[in-house]
Amino acid sequence: MAYFLRCKNLDFSTGNQPVAMFNEEEADNYGIHPGDRVSLLWSKSKKIIASVDVSNKHVKSGEIGLFEEIWQKHKVELGDIVEVSLESRPLSVETIKKKMLGKPATYAEIYALIEDISENRLSEVMTTYYAASGFVKEFSEQELYYVAKAMAETGEQFNLTTKVVDKHSVGGLAGNRITPIIVSIIASLGIYIPKTSSRAITSPAGTADTMEVLCPVSFEMDAIKQIVKKTKACLVWGGGVKMAPADDHIIKVSRPLALESYDKMIVSIMAKKVAMGVDCLIVDVPVGLSCKVPTMKDAKIIEEKFKRLGRRFGMKVEIMAIKATEPVGEGVGPALEARDLLRVVQQHKFRPIDLENKGCKLAGRLLEMKGYCKKGKGFEIAKKQIISGAAWKKLNEIIIAQGGKKDWNSEEVMQEYQRYEIHAKKSGRVKFIDNKAINEVCMNLGAPIDKYAGMHIHARYGTKVKKGDKLFTMYASSEERLKLGILGAGRNIIFHIG
Amino acid sequence: MAYFLRCKNLDFSTGNQPVAMFNEEEADNYGIHPGDRVSLLWSKSKKIIASVDVSNKHVKSGEIGLFEEIWQKHKVELGDIVEVSLESRPLSVETIKKKMLGKPATYAEIYALIEDISENRLSEVMTTYYAASGFVKEFSEQELYYVAKAMAETGEQFNLTTKVVDKHSVGGLAGNRITPIIVSIIASLGIYIPKTSSRAITSPAGTADTMEVLCPVSFEMDAIKQIVKKTKACLVWGGGVKMAPADDHIIKVSRPLALESYDKMIVSIMAKKVAMGVDCLIVDVPVGLSCKVPTMKDAKIIEEKFKRLGRRFGMKVEIMAIKATEPVGEGVGPALEARDLLRVVQQHKFRPIDLENKGCKLAGRLLEMKGYCKKGKGFEIAKKQIISGAAWKKLNEIIIAQGGKKDWNSEEVMQEYQRYEIHAKKSGRVKFIDNKAINEVCMNLGAPIDKYAGMHIHARYGTKVKKGDKLFTMYASSEERLKLGILGAGRNIIFHIG
Numbered sequence: 001m002a003y004f005l006r007c008k009n010l011d012f013s014t015g016n017q018p019v020a021m022f023n024e025e026e027a028d029n030y031g032i033h034p035g036d037r038v039s040l041l042w043s044k045s046k047k048i049i050a051s052v053d054v055s056n057k058h059v060k061s062g063e064i065g066l067f068e069e070i071w072q073k074h075k076v077e078l079g080d081i082v083e084v085s086l087e088s089r090p091l092s093v094e095t096i097k098k099k100m101l102g103k104p105a106t107y108a109e110i111y112a113l114i115e116d117i118s119e120n121r122l123s124e125v126m127t128t129y130y131a132a133s134g135f136v137k138e139f140s141e142q143e144l145y146y147v148a149k150a151m152a153e154t155g156e157q158f159n160l161t162t163k164v165v166d167k168h169s170v171g172g173l174a175g176n177r178i179t180p181i182i183v184s185i186i187a188s189l190g191i192y193i194p195k196t197s198s199r200a201i202t203s204p205a206g207t208a209d210t211m212e213v214l215c216p217v218s219f220e221m222d223a224i225k226q227i228v229k230k231t232k233a234c235l236v237w238g239g240g241v242k243m244a245p246a247d248d249h250i251i252k253v254s255r256p257l258a259l260e261s262y263d264k265m266i267v268s269i270m271a272k273k274v275a276m277g278v279d280c281l282i283v284d285v286p287v288g289l290s291c292k293v294p295t296m297k298d299a300k301i302i303e304e305k306f307k308r309l310g311r312r313f314g315m316k317v318e319i320m321a322i323k324a325t326e327p328v329g330e331g332v333g334p335a336l337e338a339r340d341l342l343r344v345v346q347q348h349k350f351r352p353i354d355l356e357n358k359g360c361k362l363a364g365r366l367l368e369m370k371g372y373c374k375k376g377k378g379f380e381i382a383k384k385q386i387i388s389g390a391a392w393k394k395l396n397e398i399i400i401a402q403g404g405k406k407d408w409n410s411e412e413v414m415q416e417y418q419r420y421e422i423h424a425k426k427s428g429r430v431k432f433i434d435n436k437a438i439n440e441v442c443m444n445l446g447a448p449i450d451k452y453a454g455m456h457i458h459a460r461y462g463t464k465v466k467k468g469d470k471l472f473t474m475y476a477s478s479e480e481r482l483k484l485g486i487l488g489a490g491r492n493i494i495f496h497i498g
Numbered sequence: 499m500a501y502f503l504r505c506k507n508l509d510f511s512t513g514n515q516p517v518a519m520f521n522e523e524e525a526d527n528y529g530i531h532p533g534d535r536v537s538l539l540w541s542k543s544k545k546i547i548a549s550v551d552v553s554n555k556h557v558k559s560g561e562i563g564l565f566e567e568i569w570q571k572h573k574v575e576l577g578d579i580v581e582v583s584l585e586s587r588p589l590s591v592e593t594i595k596k597k598m599l600g601k602p603a604t605y606a607e608i609y610a611l612i613e614d615i616s617e618n619r620l621s622e623v624m625t626t627y628y629a630a631s632g633f634v635k636e637f638s639e640q641e642l643y644y645v646a647k648a649m650a651e652t653g654e655q656f657n658l659t660t661k662v663v664d665k666h667s668v669g670g671l672a673g674n675r676i677t678p679i680i681v682s683i684i685a686s687l688g689i690y691i692p693k694t695s696s697r698a699i700t701s702p703a704g705t706a707d708t709m710e711v712l713c714p715v716s717f718e719m720d721a722i723k724q725i726v727k728k729t730k731a732c733l734v735w736g737g738g739v740k741m742a743p744a745d746d747h748i749i750k751v752s753r754p755l756a757l758e759s760y761d762k763m764i765v766s767i768m769a770k771k772v773a774m775g776v777d778c779l780i781v782d783v784p785v786g787l788s789c790k791v792p793t794m795k796d797a798k799i800i801e802e803k804f805k806r807l808g809r810r811f812g813m814k815v816e817i818m819a820i821k822a823t824e825p826v827g828e829g830v831g832p833a834l835e836a837r838d839l840l841r842v843v844q845q846h847k848f849r850p851i852d853l854e855n856k857g858c859k860l861a862g863r864l865l866e867m868k869g870y871c872k873k874g875k876g877f878e879i880a881k882k883q884i885i886s887g888a889a890w891k892k893l894n895e896i897i898i899a900q901g902g903k904k905d906w907n908s909e910e911v912m913q914e915y916q917r918y919e920i921h922a923k924k925s926g927r928v929k930f931i932d933n934k935a936i937n938e939v940c941m942n943l944g945a946p947i948d949k950y951a952g953m954h955i956h957a958r959y960g961t962k963v964k965k966g967d968k969l970f971t972m973y974a975s976s977e978e979r980l981k982l983g984i985l986g987a988g989r990n991i992i993f994h995i996g
Contacts, residue, residue, distance in 0.1 A: 004985040006978065061944060128623045
């Protein structure tokens, strides 16, 4: 393609990259579209690449409007004729075409693609084709490694001088606020564990929501590094830093299809762990029909994929797959979960033992993976850190470093709220607890926006209850809001007693 | 899912479908997004489906804002509690998921999908997944039939009481303005041939651009029907009617990938022909490296696909694949091509014989396909219609019916324009004519926006020329614009003489 156009000074400035403005109708006929790149050639020594803008107002057919920058820098004269050629499409588009045809891509290609996605240079339509290409042909292990690596490298990285450990949960289970417990245990033993967490996504609380009851959680990278230098840990919201930013764009176009593959999920997790400098990762996988991972067989597949990908990054990965029969801990909702975890590290008499044990189990495995102790000894060491108060001391340090209140008392976390108790209508054994229904009722009560709304669960899975026994207590900010929860609890059978 | 919310009157009116407004943050937690559909249940007798809107200003957490329509129609009282459930995703999304997993779809599924696309109910991202799904697994012949049928049925249809014939060109060749010639011949014999054409897409002229030199071409469906009733034909721009509107949306997301398959191209053409009620279709396929179809082998593949799909619609399809060595006719650019075609039907001494013959050949085949005459007799009959003046009489009728000038004289079509002749630099035979370069130079001269800009070609492929012979003449509206064309012609070697 070679078109000749007469230069016109537009008297605009972009302060950025060179821009050439075409007559809209003419550009359309040339097959040149806004955002394309064109080369402008005056002579052999005068050639630049500009990005395309179009207008019917400022530029007539036969003209090309040039912005101040080009005008000055290249000493263009009014009426000069320039030869315009469309630059070949960005490499990323070619890479996406390759993947749509099921062909393999190199690291250079994938890096350029992921970089373009992360810097928002690709349209949503093109990003969707990229997401779709995994269905044409599954990415090879090599390519998954490339994608995770490129995602990590095109975003902010943690870059501590030492490697760190991490815990990740694939989610879907109410309660389960074990993260702060694990972080406190691990950091209390001198091992770095900088933890970023998400807020609730269609659930009554995420770790970031829970921690926010106790201290601020939203920080930029530099501030987080300061916190970690001080305490060897942090418990912050991941949204404040730009780790693996391409992932957010890909998730945005993947979500509407609701067909996320395990490969995509693992790459997305792994990218953030690589950016964090993790060398030992324990992944908490609740297994159950209402969880992200429905069966133990699926958990096995995920484990295998995680381990293989981890190996390429020199990262040990272990999966802790546990059948999800009920929430872990007794509280559901940010403040009720914060109370639970404080009760555990402060060894309160009403602490939920299942939460304490699960935290110690995962922390223990991390210690063993890191080589801190022999296999089989981790749990014991973790437990000791809690019983001795070392874990609480560490959590207190972290809360203070993040700007929270000193010396929280677990019993001061909850506010005076409207309550409503639900009692067993008959005697029998608790045969099933509906996690999904718990989530829904807690959201009816106002969680996670209302941090103090939620539910305290009294009866546990497998235990016997008598008619009239308390099953759970609902908390809401007002009578009116409480009523919404009561209606929800009436609609959903949470406890199946048989 | 079951959430309970308290009703609030929003005092807005949409005049359209019922809308329910959620608190933005809360809706996000519920996994309810703008555009989703929710069912609102007050009691067994009171249930409606509403579409979701969100706001942080008008609706607090725990509330649902209802628009005037719902309020009045369902006698909602302030503070009433409503049970909200997310309706399952539209069927189309499920169909796209199926196709992304390579599974077959039924007609009902494809119809609903194409209808959603045509009515802009699917996001660009979802439409892209649909376009991508053809790469996961090629659509079966059955599915291609379903898609074409659904595309036709979800748009405007021509619905004449009689079946019609049509001609289609897959494009890419300069000049080639045979359509008005074919239409004139066929209609002059009493056969219906309502023809919609496109404007130029990255070329110096489309049939609609050329006809617009002679008469208006932009009409709505009713007006077109009147023209066809009067003349048995029309020569209008297709953009004025909404035939197979889903196709436009699909093309929009397909174009950036630049990987259109023959299947997609054929379905897209076929949908419009079905909407038109075509029973005989002749497809003009210029074959060459700079055309849409590069080789004769590809033309064969296309022919086979066309015939098979046509058969399902009871439509006879024939392909006329001709090696493209040079433009058909001598003019390139809207007015220069209009002059060519008038010269043919008016039997002017300078008429381009190749254009006349190609027009008669295709018209003749259509007559044979339609059963108007025996095989082998069509060309002769077509030629007679031209020589007798019947074709010109018919074209004149059509031009008048479309509101154009009566009795055009071919030699009055062009305006007094700036001209520049290019002469042969050496003697020899014309061994190659670069169609792409001709297109580019004509666009440098201002075509198709400037209807009178373009090129007249004097030397034809295969002939001998002497040094100094005229090769072609360029036309532009001004000296300045002419200079752009001259530069273009200097940059591109159009005639290869050896």
